[in-house]
Structures are given as C-alpha cells and as structure tokens.
Amino acid sequence: MNINLQGRKALVGGSSRGIGLAIAQQLAESGASVTLMARSEDKLKQITKSLHATYPSQKHQYLVVDFTDFSRYSEVIKRYFSKNTVDILVNNTQGPKAGTPLEKSVEDYQEAFDVLFKSVVFTTQLAIGRMRSQQWGRIINVASVSVKEPLSYLVLSNSIRAAVVAWAKSLATEVGPDGVTVNSILTGYFDTERLGELNQKKAEQQQIKPEEVRSHMTGQVPLRRLGIPKEYGFLAAFLASDKAGYITGSNIPIDGGLLRSL
Numbered sequence: 001m002n003i004n005l006q007g008r009k010a011l012v013g014g015s016s017r018g019i020g021l022a023i024a025q026q027l028a029e030s031g032a033s034v035t036l037m038a039r040s041e042d043k044l045k046q047i048t049k050s051l052h053a054t055y056p057s058q059k060h061q062y063l064v065v066d067f068t069d070f071s072r073y074s075e076v077i078k079r080y081f082s083k084n085t086v087d088i089l090v091n092n093t094q095g096p097k098a099g100t101p102l103e104k105s106v107e108d109y110q111e112a113f114d115v116l117f118k119s120v121v122f123t124t125q126l127a128i129g130r131m132r133s134q135q136w137g138r139i140i141n142v143a144s145v146s147v148k149e150p151l152s153y154l155v156l157s158n159s160i161r162a163a164v165v166a167w168a169k170s171l172a173t174e175v176g177p178d179g180v181t182v183n184s185i186l187t188g189y190f191d192t193e194r195l196g197e198l199n200q201k202k203a204e205q206q207q208i209k210p211e212e213v214r215s216h217m218t219g220q221v222p223l224r225r226l227g228i229p230k231e232y233g234f235l236a237a238f239l240a241s242d243k244a245g246y247i248t249g250s251n252i253p254i255d256g257g258l259l260r261s262l
C-alpha cells in the first residue's frame with residue numbers, strides 16, 4: 001500500500017522532537033508539505049531543511065510558537081492562516097505536568113485546559129473552513145490511553161484529554177458530511193524525551209534508577225517494549241491519507257497492547 005500525500009499541506013504541533021517530529025517526518029516522506037510548530041527556532045530551522053522534499057510541490061516551513069501563551073499563540077496562528085491553508089492538521093502539544101488530583105490546583109487545571117484544549121479548538125476552527133469548502137480534510141489529535149484508563153499521577157492528562165476526545169467525536173459528526181475526518185490517537189508509552197523526563201522524576205521520587213522505572217513500564221506492555229516514534233508516524237500518515245477515508249470519530253490506540261479494556 002502506497003501512502004501518497006503529494007499536494008497536501010500539513011500543520012503539525014510540537015514537532016521539534018518526539019512524536020510530533022516523527023509525524024512531520026512521515027508526512028513529508030509521504031509527499032506532504034509540512035509546517036512545523038514548537039518553541040526552539042534553531043531546531044525547527046534544521047528540521048525544516050532535513051525533511052524529505054521529493055516532489056517539486058513540497059515546501060516546508062516552521063512557526064515559532066508557545067502554547068502556554070495563548071494570546072501570543074493566537075496572533076501567530078491567525079497570521080499564518082491569513083496566508084496559508086492546510087489539508088491535514090495534527091493537534092499535538094507538550095504533555096501536561098504530572099500529579100494527583102489533590103496535588104493539583106485549579107490554576108494547574110486551567111493551564112492544562114488552555115494548552116491541551118483551548119489551543120487545539122482554536123487552531124482547528126481556523127483550519128477547518130478551507131477543509132469543508134474543498135470537501136476534504138484531516139484532523140488528527142495526539143491524545144493518550146489515559147482517556148480510557150486513567151494513568152496514575154497524570155490527572156491533568158486523564159481529565160483534559162477526555163474532554164478533547166469527546167469534542168473530537170462531536171466535531172467528527174458535524175463535519176463528516178463535508179468530507180473532513182476527525183480522529184484521536186490514544187498514545188501508549190513512547191520512547192521520547194518527555195517519557196525520559198517523567199521517568200527521571202519518578203525514579204527520584206521512588207529513589208530507584210530510571211532504568212528500573214523503564215523496565216517496570218515495559219513489563220506492563222504485552223509487546224514488552226516502548227513504542228518507537230516512527231511507528232507513530234506511520235499511523236498518522238495513514239490516517240492523513242485517502243486510504244483512511246472511512247475512519248472518523250475514532251479513538252485509535254497505539255500502545256503495544258497496554259490498554260486492557262476492549
């Protein structure tokens with residue numbers, strides 16, 4: 001099966017490393033023009049140059065944004081959409097802070113809401129007009145297995161991501177007649193810098209080595225390993241393609257079998 005995204009334009013959040021970067025790379029490899037978004041301009045510059053550009057139609061660019069500063073973010077993204085359109089939007093941001101329900105303050109919940117929900121809704125609303133008028137579009141949300149089975153110590157993810165997938169399901173119903181699909185990926189444990197940082201914190205708290213935290217984690221996964229970001233990119237590229245035209249309103253786990261529920 002050949003995934004051909006030639007002529008498609010994609011905007012990918014949090015794409016200077018980890019899952020977002022792997023998605024951007026795979027979309028570019030499949031022929032799309034990609035706009036990257038993150039804070040680190042130097043990295044974004046380098047990645048933009050390194051992305052595949054096999055077809056003459058491919059033009060990659062980047063936006064320097066900070067999802068934690070909504071007012072600035074909204075200005076930058078509105079300016080982008082005043083000059084650009086996208087066919088594929090990948091809603092991916094940094095993960096929320098770790099913690100339990102009682103450790104977190106209302107301010108923490110508000111901050112997580114602004115980053116994980118508000119910025120996603122805002123960006124999608126800017127992108128979707130064009131998708132609807134051309135009767136083709138793809139919205140892909142990077143979510144988490146936490147929406148089905150809440151993860152310990154990640155209450156902000158558990159609660160706000162559940163709101164994102166519920167919103168995505170409602171949106172899929174509304175824009176389905178216009179040929180726009182909306183899907184959420186339920187992320188399991190992926191070998192990224194974020195996971196390394198979370199494991200480091202856990203190890204410090206439990207006074208054990210980070211490798212022990214990692215081996216406990218892989219022990220929970222039926223495939224006995226962490227996900228490789230490239231594998232995530234393959235799923236996203238498939239969902240972004242014509243081949244996935246009949247998949248919408250779905251929450252698709254990519255987790256090595258981690259979720260125990262059906």
Ligand SMILES: NC(=O)c1ccc[n+]([C@@H]2O[C@H](COP(=O)([O-])OP(=O)(O)OC[C@H]3O[C@@H](n4cnc5c(N)ncnc54)[C@H](OP(=O)(O)O)[C@@H]3O)[C@@H](O)[C@H]2O)c1
Nearest residue numbers: 014016017018019038039040066067094095189190192194
């Ligand atoms: N990895 C996992 O196992 C896992 C599991 C479940 C869910 N997830 C979720 O999947 C998403 C991606 O995870 P990941 O592991 O790829 O994370 P990551 O390695 O931390 O990458 C996060 C990306 O977001 C960018 N970013 C961070 N803070 C930002 C900000 N304030 N404004 C704009 N961009 C920002 C980072 O680049 P800059 O630093 O350059 O800004 C980077 O490109 C997260 O929401 C995470 O919670 C991950």
